[in-house]
Amino acid sequence: GENVEQHPSTLSVQEGDSAVIKCTYSDSASNYFPWYKQELGKGPQLIIDIRSNVGEKKDQRIAVTLNKTAKHFSLHITETQPEDSAVYFCAASVNDMRFGAGTRLTVKP
């Protein structure tokens, strides 16, 4: 089955800096790669996703890149703000969703 690895497990940045979270996956048949943000006491919320026929997608301050050959994808957050502080999960999907272990992002004001 699919195995998703996510790095780093914790990330601390200064407000205004950029943050990058990286994931690798094992199943070359995976064709959908979403990113979720989980705030304290809440369920994961989809923030951006990318499909296997696209290399990059951007939505305001967040962007995701996908390298299918290398089987890795990354989340980029620019101009970070304190409200970006949360746990972020990557996932890869063929028929069902498999999640990375999560990255706890802290943005210091």
Next chain:
Amino acid sequence: DTAVSQTPKYLVTQMGNDKSIKCEQNLGHDTMYWYKQDSKKFLKIMFSYNNKELIINETVPNRFSPKSPDKAHLNLHINSLELGDSAVYFCASSPIGQSYGYTFGSGTRLTVV
């Protein structure tokens, strides 16, 4: 109107008890899931139901039994609760055969004492 709702939000119970967690979705999705999130935040799929039919049953003790009375509901019943069952349990749903539109509930924090 909440898309995926779980009850209860918090559940504290003693070892050996039997408890249930309920999940309902009003998105018209055909597939529903249960995930377990441990203290390290790792999200692990437990079960997947597609239109009331069990699709995925990961390595989960048989003390855990999902029940889907209709495609909008997926309940989780746990027998003989153990300390290691303490976790946050998330229900999710998605359109049939799709991972797109995957939506999570807000979770049920189960504490076994």
